[in-house]
Amino acid sequence: MPYAASLEYALHAILHLGGLPSGSVLSREDLARFLGLAPSYVAKVLQQLTKAGLVHGRRGPHGGYRLARPLSAISFWDVIEAVQGHGAIFHCQEIRGRCVVFRDHPEWRLRGRCEIHTVMLDAESKMRTVLRRNSLARVQRRLQTKLPRTQRDAIDAWLAGAASEPVVPTATA
Amino acid sequence: MPYAASLEYALHAILHLGGLPSGSVLSREDLARFLGLAPSYVAKVLQQLTKAGLVHGRRGPHGGYRLARPLSAISFWDVIEAVQGHGAIFHCQEIRGRCVVFRDHPEWRLRGRCEIHTVMLDAESKMRTVLRRNSLARVQRRLQTKLPRTQRDAIDAWLAGAASEPVVPTATA
Numbered sequence: 001m002p003y004a005a006s007l008e009y010a011l012h013a014i015l016h017l018g019g020l021p022s023g024s025v026l027s028r029e030d031l032a033r034f035l036g037l038a039p040s041y042v043a044k045v046l047q048q049l050t051k052a053g054l055v056h057g058r059r060g061p062h063g064g065y066r067l068a069r070p071l072s073a074i075s076f077w078d079v080i081e082a083v084q085g086h087g088a089i090f091h092c093q094e095i096r097g098r099c100v101v102f103r104d105h106p107e108w109r110l111r112g113r114c115e116i117h118t119v120m121l122d123a124e125s126k127m128r129t130v131l132r133r134n135s136l137a138r139v140q141r142r143l144q145t146k147l148p149r150t151q152r153d154a155i156d157a158w159l160a161g162a163a164s165e166p167v168v169p170t171a172t173a
Numbered sequence: 174m175p176y177a178a179s180l181e182y183a184l185h186a187i188l189h190l191g192g193l194p195s196g197s198v199l200s201r202e203d204l205a206r207f208l209g210l211a212p213s214y215v216a217k218v219l220q221q222l223t224k225a226g227l228v229h230g231r232r233g234p235h236g237g238y239r240l241a242r243p244l245s246a247i248s249f250w251d252v253i254e255a256v257q258g259h260g261a262i263f264h265c266q267e268i269r270g271r272c273v274v275f276r277d278h279p280e281w282r283l284r285g286r287c288e289i290h291t292v293m294l295d296a297e298s299k300m301r302t303v304l305r306r307n308s309l310a311r312v313q314r315r316l317q318t319k320l321p322r323t324q325r326d327a328i329d330a331w332l333a334g335a336a337s338e339p340v341v342p343t344a345t346a
Binding site for chain 1: 176178180181182184185188206207208209210249262263264265266268269271272273274277278281284285288289291292293295296297299300301302303304307311312315316319320321323324327328331
C-alpha cells in the first residue's frame, strides 16, 4: 500500500492554511468545508499535524488552526513524517537471518547490512531528497503562476471570509 | 508503509532461485524451508511472481520453481510491480476538485496536474530509477564478494541438494 490517503488531505490542509491572512486561524469545520472533506478526516489530520508541530490550534470563540511555521519551512517530507509516523517505504525484517543454512552457522546470520536493504535504502534516499527539497511554499508559488487571477482571488476571498480576525494567542490547544 | 512485507520475501525468493543449478527447480516447500518462512507466505509470493512472469512453475514428481529469466534481467522494480500490482507510492485522488470554491467555478476543478501530485511523481520517479537500475544479479555479485567462501559454499550446497535434477520441462503450472 502506498502512502495513505490522509497524506493528500494533510498536504492540501497545510497548503491552504498557508493562504490564511497573517495572524488569523481557520476552524476545523471551515477547513473541512473548504477542502470538501468529511470533518472527521480533517480532525484526524489536524491532530497529527499539531502533534508534529506543523500546525497550532487555538481554543475559544475565535479558535481554530494556523501554521506553526511558514510554508517555506514545511517540506513534503515533514508532512509525510507527521501523518505516517515515519516515511520509510520499506521495512527490512532481516529475513536473511532466518535462512536454514544459518542453523549450523549462526555467526553468519546478520553480517553487515542486507544487500537487498541497501538498494531499498538508496532508492528511498533519492525519493526523500526530492521530498525534503520541496517546500509547500514552492507549491504555493507555482499555483500563483499557474492559476488565473480570478481563481486565486476567489480562493483568497473564501479563506479570508472564513478566517477568524487576528487576535493575540491566549492558549494553545 | 508503502511496501508490504511480502516484497522482502519475494526479493529473497528470486535471489535464491537464481542460485539454483542450471535447469533445476526447487519445490515450494524447500524454498520456504531455505528462507525460514511459512509455506503459506511463500506460496502466495510464488503465485504473484509466476503471474508476473518472473518465475516458472513445473508440475509433477520433479516439480518446483525456477526463474523465468536470468537474475540480470530482473530488477527490484519488476519484483515490486509483481507483488504490489503497481509500484506507486502515492495515489492522487484529486481532492483539489472537491474544494468548495469550485462549486461556483467548475471549469477550474482539475486544470492541469495538481502541483502536489507533481512533486510526489518526481520523488517516485527518482526512487524508481534506482529500483529499475538495480537487478538482483547485482545483489548476487555483491554477496559473492562479501560473504566468506565457506558460507557461499554452504548456501550453494543446500540449494543444490534440495533442487530437482534438471529435466526437460513438460508443463507449466
